Amino acid sequence: MFKFTIIKYVLTEIKMQAGKETIDEVQAKLELLKKKFEDDGQSLNTHLDGLFHSNYLSYWNYIHLDTLLSLQTPRTNFPDELIFITYHQITELYFKLVHHELAQILNQENISGEYFYKKMYRINWFLGRLIESFDIIAIGMDQEQFIHFRAALTPASGFQSLQYRMIEIAATEFINLVDKESRDQFSDYATIDEMFEHIYWKRGSIDLATGKKTLTLRQFEEKYSRRLLRLANEHKNKNLYSLFKRLTFEEQKDEKILAAMKRFDTYINISWPLAHYKYAVRYLHKPNEEVASTGGTNWQKYLPPRFQKRIFFPSLWSESEIAEWGKNWVETEVFDVKR
Ligand code: HEM
The missing domain is CATH 1.20.58 (Methane Monooxygenase Hydroxylase; Chain G, domain 1)
Known part of the structure; x- marks a missing residue:
């Protein structure tokens, strides 16, 4: 419930700041998302929860840089x-x-x-x-x-x-x-x-x-x-x-x-x-x-x-x-x- 209140608030803010076209677009996307999740037996609500808590992606995590750079393991000391x-x-x-x-x-x-x-x-x-x-x-x-x-x-x-x-x-x-x-x-x-x-x-x-x-x-x-x-x-x-x-x-x-x-x-x-x-x-x-x-x-x-x-x-x-x-x-x- 709380989340929807926030979304509503955000939508109103967007509406005030950016005009009607933007809010219509966001609403349309929310509807599409709702349908996508419903089709897969998922709840939009839960996934929005996930969005609140999930971290932003970083470059090093995305390409698994630490793992990648740990894979070069020579068998000898020759550089x-x-x-x-x-x-x-x-x-x-x-x-x-x-x-x-x-x-x-x-x-x-x-x-x-x-x-x-x-x-x-x-x-x-x-x-x-x-x-x-x-x-x-x-x-x-x-x-x-x-x-x-x-x-x-x-x-x-x-x-x-x-x-x-x-x-x-x-x-x-x-x-x-x-x-x-x-x-x-x-x-x-x-x-x-x-x-x-x-x-x-x-x-x-x-x-x-x-x-x-x-x-x-x-x-x-x-x-x-x-x-x-x-x-x-x-x-x-x-x-x-x-x-x-x-x-x-x-x-x-x-x-x-x-x-x-x-x-x-x-x-x-x-x-x-x-x-x-x-x-x-x-x-x-x-x-x-x-x-x-x-x-x-x-x-x-x-x-x-x-x-x-x-x-x-x-x-x-x-x-x-x-x-x-x-x-x-x-x-x-x-x-x-x-x-
Ligand atoms: C100084 C560098 C290299 C030397 C001296 C070398 C030597 C050889 C030799 C002699 C063979 C025949 C199989 C054997 O008796 O071991 C071979 C096969 C092969 N090597 Fe290299 N190699 C070198 C670099 C590389 C590199 C950088 C790759 C990249 C993946 C590679 C991939 C292969 C492949 C795919 C085969 C099989 C080719 C076939 O069956 O026709 N080699 N290599």
Whole structure:
């Protein structure tokens, strides 16, 4: 009762100070609020009580700043390890944004070319910033420190990034993620479960000396295999590539949309892997000495896109483009770095 008296008083005040239009607006909003709460079986009165007592939001609470800044916990005393952790976390946050946009495309009913393009533009923009920013590693991290602190991180590796795998699974038909040597053995009727064991990253993480799966892979499988397999089945007919193929004929031929699809394929399957490879080479390579990676892959063979030939949207590329996949970039970027 008391509250309504206050509201009435406030409304009268507003009326006197600001004129009739304002009070009508406030009253109309109160009516709408009342209806909203009633529809949900809630009382406007109780929620107004809540308003009286609730605190104002602060920036640090909103973005959970204290928690965020407590998440960078180096394993060694080398100062540059902080850069290494933080940039991995930054990358994971960008992956989250990319996946968030992808999920919106995939969950949209009756998608229009315009909406598809808008989301692809965003995704590519995020990925573009990620590729550019990889130089943080070079600027922020001394190789001498890295060589020492990396030993304390074994067998953890970016190889175990769940979101990287989730983006791939949401992007394309599963066969395109199958190791390229094994692709031909699967017919159009192969199930995801049959193909899953042949996904490229399982093949890439086999210890060459023993033929066994690396610990890095076994850890990853134990934690995420079931989840990834479930996702892969969910995305079987609901991935970016299949959705693109369901756009109208005109939309599929639209130059902007085509360019956005190709840019995405290039960013994820060439530019980012090569920005990453460039630093793997720089940080894991010492004259007359090959430094092993923490994840234990044969990384010189595993990481370069020209060996993997992972292509999300093969029908959008010409035969020669596929044959040259990742080559030019390697020559200009990676080998320049080594020289
Ligand atoms: C000096 C910096 C880095 C080096 C030397 C490096 C090295 C490697 C190596 C050798 C691999 C292959 C797996 C293994 O044997 O461990 C790998 C995989 C991977 N790394 Fe890094 N990495 C670096 C920075 C990063 C950063 C900043 C990220 C960001 C999240 C990242 C994400 C990944 C991902 C997603 C994979 C899997 C790639 C694939 O399966 O094709 N790495 N990394």
